[in-house]
Amino acid sequence: MKAEIVELILESLREQSAVSAHPELAAPTPETRLLGEKAVLDSIGLVSLIVDLEEKVAARFGKEIVLADERAMSLRYSPFRRVESLADYVVEKLEAAS
Amino acid sequence: MSAGVAIVTGSRKGLGKHIAERLLAAGWRVEGCSRRPAEWSAEGYTHHELDVSDEAAVVRMVRETVARHGRLDALINNAGIAGMNHLLLTPRSAADKMFQTNFVGSFLFLREAAKAMSRQKRGRIVNFSTVAAALDLEGEAVYAASKAAVESLTRVAARELGASGITVNAVGPTPVATDLIKLVPEAKIQELVRRQAIPRLGREEDVWNVVDFFLRPESAFVTGQVVYLGGARG
Secondary structure (H helix, E strand, O other), rough: OOHHHHHHHHHHHHHHHHOOOOOHHHOOOOOEEEEOOOOOOOHHHHHHHHHHHHHHHHHHOOOOOOOOOOOOOOOOOOOOEHHHHHHHHHHHHHHHHH | OOOOEEEEEEOOOOOHHHHHHHHHHHHOOEEEEOOOOOOOOOEEEEEEEOOOOOOOHHHHHHHHHHHHHOOOOOOEEOOOOOOOOOOHOOHHHHHHHHHHHHHOOOOHHHHHHHHHHHHHEEEEEEEOOHHHHOOOOOOOOHHHHHHHHHHHHHHHHHHHHHHOOEEEEEEEEEEEEHHOOOOOOHHHHHHHHHHOOOOOHHHHEHHHHHHHHOHHHHHOOOOOEEOOOOOOOO
């Protein structure tokens, strides 16, 4: 399941490359940073990614999850730090929803 | 805004029903909700039974609305409950209930609607405050506080969502003769009305007028505002 979610996130990032100039967005990896100074997205871009991902996850897995977290903006603890940590977080939410 | 798709919360009766009907008459498609089944129906109207503070139910309703119509143009965050009591006699359960419906309900609908609207890069959100918040009315501490929270939400959301083409405003009605105020003593209502610049009860159409203004295409540059009816000022 995690591999599929990583792919959904990467797909969403590649789609965002059409509206963002960041070079890494066109070829993101599981290590790509989503938060902080070296992030490929600004805060609006991160919100767009989360909104898009909620929709993609609902379409792929048939479950409505909300990706909101108190640690969202924490550089150390946020589940939105990198593609991989975000995928782990989505897996956690999907498991909790079943 | 020309006729589109709107969500109106608390649309079973009172102001919510009035607003839903006015939108339908103007050609909008409307999805409404309340805890109990709708007592009315109309072409273009879909009703959802839910508690506005139930996160999963709110997420489902907004996503169903967008899936059905392919868009969401306006959210009218009308659902609310009122209560009047001396501060020292107000049970904690009343405070919880009022914040859950008035603030948490508005927050959840705003968050989910704004997600859909941010993808479209346009949208209008109208929250509901009250003159009780502006007038610091005695006996309405918890109600006024829950609506003051809605006003802060309105102003901050306007800033966070402005770049996404979404406006967020609030209307602050005076008492209107609906079920919301049926338990408030008549003398208290009169006392409140006397503190307004125009001392009369509000009408449903007074509230609709402000909602309609916020939804108009020409109001695209109006955001973060709270408009009180009747000339109420703090």
